[in-house]
C-alpha cells in the first residue's frame with residue numbers, strides 16, 4: 001500500500017473516528033468539571049467550615065494522586081466493591097453491584113470530570129477570594145439579599161477572573177483525555193496506537209495524532225480568547 | 241475663658257419616647273444589667289436613632305455604647321483620629337455589620353427586631369457612600385444605578401433606566417452613562433456611587449470619607465454634590481476630614497475616639513480658638529497637614 005493510500009484509506013478514517021470519540025469524552029468531562037469546580041469552589045470559599053473542609057479533602061485527594069491511578073481505580077477497582085457487596089449480602093444485591101461496573105466510557109468521564117473539577121475549584125476559589133468585599137457590601141447596602149449580592153455582583157466579577165485559569169484547565173483536559181486509551185477506549189490515541197502497531201508506521205501515526213490534538217487545542221484556545229474578549233470590561237486592563 | 245462643651249456623657253441606653261412603642265428598650269451591652277426603660281412621651285421619634293451601639297472584635301471593643309440621633313434634614317459630621325471606629329459605627333448603623341449590642345431605629349422601627357428579609361428593606365432605606373466607591377466593576381454607570389432598582393425594587397428595565405439617567409443627570413454625569421467604572425475618574429466614580437444610592441430614595445445617607453480617596457482637584461465636585469443634597473433636605477451622617485467644608489455646612493460635629501463619641505457640639509463651640517476641645521486640637525492638626 002502506498003503512503004498516500006495508507007493515509008487516505010486507513011490512518012485518517014481511523015483518526016477521525018477516534019477524534020469523534022475523544023470529543024464525546026472531552027465535552028461532557030469539561031462541562032461536568034466546570035460545574036463541579038463551581039460548586040466545590042463556592043462551597044470552599046463560602047460554605048460552613050465542615051463543608052469546606054470536606055471539599056478541601058476532595059481537592060487534596062484528586063489533585064494529589066495521578067490521574068492514571070484514578071482512572072484505573074474507577075474502571076478496574078470499582079467492580080471489586082460490587083463483588084464485595086455480593087459476597088456480604090448474597091446475590092440479591094447484584095443489580096446494585098452492577099452499578100459499580102462502569103463502562104470504559106463512564107469511567108473515563110467520571111475520572112476526568114472529578115479530577116478536572118478539583119483543579120477548577122481552585123481557580124474558582126481564587127477568583128472569589130480576589131473580589132474585594134466592598135462591592136458585595138455596596139450591594140447589601142442597596143438592599144440586595146446576600147444571595148442576590150453574591151450571584152449578581154461577586155459571581156460575575158469572579159467568573160471573569162476565573163476564566164483564564166479554567167480555560168487553561170480545559171486545555172489540559174483535552175490532552176489528558178488521551179489516557180482513556182488505557183481503559184480500552186478507542187479514542188484518538190487509542191486508534192493511533194492500534195494503527196501504528198498494525199502497520200509499523202509509528203512516526204506518521206503519532207505525528208498525525210499530535211496534529212489532531214494541536215488542532216483541538218487551537219480551537220479551544222480560540223474559543224476561550226473569544227469569550228475573554230466578549231466578557232472583557234472596557235477600560236479595565238486587569239481583566240482583558 | 242473656656243467654652244461650654246457639651247461633653248457627651250454615656251447616654252441612657254433606652255429608647256426615648258416612641259408613641260407606638262411605649263417603654264421600648266435598647267438592649268444594653270452589659271449582659272446582666274437590667275434594660276433601661278424609657279418613659280413614654282409624646283415626642284415624635286427621630287428619623288434615625290442609634291442607641292447603645294456596641295461592637296467587639298475578638299476581645300477588642302471597637303464601639304462602646306455609642307448613641308446618636310438624626311432628625312429630618314440634619315447633616316452631622318463625624319470626625320476623629322484613624323482607628324477610632326467611625327467606619328465601624330456607620331456599618332453598624334446600617335446593619336451591614338450588625339452591632340453586638342444596642343439597636344438602630346429608623347422612623348421608630350427597630351432594626352434588631354427585623355427578620356432577615358426585612359433587614360434588606362431597612363438597608364435600602366439608608367444609602368451608604370464608601371471611601372473607595374465600591375462601584376460594580378462589570379456594569380456601566382447606568383447599570384450601576386439601575387441594578388438595585390431592578391433587582392431590589394423589581395422595576396422594569398425601562399423605568400429603572402429612566403430613573404438612573406435622572407440620577408446621573410443630577411450628579412452631572414448623564415453624558416457618562418455608558419462608561420464602565422474603570423473609564424471614570426475618581427470624582428466621577430464617587431458621583432456615580434452617590435447617584436446609585438439616591439436612586440433608592442433613601443431616608444438617610446451615611447457617607448464614609450467620600451473624598452478621602454480623591455485627588456485634591458476632584459474633591460470639589462463631590463463636595464458640591466453633597467452640598468446640593470444637604471440643601472435639598474437630605475438627612476446625612478458624614479465622616480470627613482474636610483473640616484473647612486464641614487464647619488460651614490453642619491450644625492453638629494461628633495468627635496469620635498477609641499470607640500466613643502467624646503465630644504459633640506456646634507462647630508462654633510468646638511472650634512473656637514482656645515476652646516481647648518479635642519476637636520479643635522484635632523482639626524488644627526488636620527489643617528496643618530492639609531496646608532490650610
Ligand SMILES: Nc1ncnc2c1ncn2[C@@H]1O[C@H](COP(=O)(O)OP(=O)(O)OP(=O)(O)O)[C@@H](O)[C@H]1O
Nearest residue numbers: 297300302320321322323324325326327328329449
Ligand atoms: N475586621 C476587623 N478585625 C479586627 N479589627 C478591626 C476590623 N475592622 C476594624 N477593626 C479595628 O476597628 C477599629 C476601628 O476601625 P474603623 O475602620 O472603624 O476606624 P475609622 O475611625 O474608620 O478609621 P479611619 O479614619 O482610618 O477610616 C480599628 O482599631 C481597627 O483596627
Ligand SMILES: [Mg+2]
Nearest residue numbers: 326327328448
Ligand atoms: Mg474609616
